[in-house]
Amino acid sequence: MLSILQFIVDIIAGLLGGVLLLRFWTNAIRVRLPDQIRQFVHTITDWLVMPLRRVVPGTKGYDWASLIGAFLVVLVASTLLLLQGGSGEMVLLYALHRFLNWILYGFMALLIIEAIFSWVNPNAPLAPFVHALNQPVLRPIRRVVPPIGGIDLSVLVALVLIQILLFVLRQVFGF
Template identity: 70%
Template sequence: MIVDTAAGVLGGVLLLRFWMQLIRVRPPASVGQFTYTLSDWLVLPLRRVVPGMRGYDWASLIGAFLVVLAASSVLLLMGASGQAVVLYALYRFLTWIVYGFMGLLIIEVIFSWINPHAPLAPFVHALNEPLLRPLRRVIPPLGGLDITVLVAFILLQIALYILRQIF
């Protein structure tokens, strides 16, 4: 449980770092310092081997997968095959991504209800905008109420169901 929790936090930070750099969002100082301090020990050495290309920070993404692979390798101790461990790690990696997007959507909803002018609200909104923009083109506001966050959340739930069925 401790290994899984530590891997989840580190993997989430690495995925956040990848997403921030992919969509070119500058984090607030506190979030940036936390993210870079926690992940530089893994990302900087990986960048020597896997440089970034076309705006993608591949080292962060590969680092997140390596973290989930290391956490999943506990199954090797229980007698699982190497192929099963890699498939399980891929499944967990993809579910981490989906749950990360779901968490960002929940945080945005909480900000919109409690304090839309909170210091972190624009940052969270910018992280969610690439997910919500295509939906906002298709789904108009209903009576002044934007339901695209709900639709995105439902689509992410469907993605989780499909991942469970595939793996």
């Protein structure tokens, strides 16, 4: 029973945290969300972001309330998970580890979605949006790794680098 509850908390927190991180990222890189996605994102997150904005206003295009909201979600979820079977004093460290994992796995998902779009349907309605979300990550890699034989390997390089970062996080945090 405990593992089912942990699974449910983890899924809900992961989805909410992912949407909050998407909201932060789109504001940070100034990418406009497609209308249906924007409505979904705001409906799901406004209850947390709007009160936080009164305390932590956005500056220079950064929606700090969304980022802090995502961290608060992972902190609450980590607290609930650790209270049921772990060490309470490790909550903040565990939450930070999970938060960084969410960010890295979010970028991995976006990169994989872009790769699928490029192979299956480059003209898909969401393809330009996903491409714009990935540009800040892929642009520096493309400067160093040019296309080989007309094939852009930057997504593959980015995925490998993210895997290395995830490995380093596991080593540093020990989780």
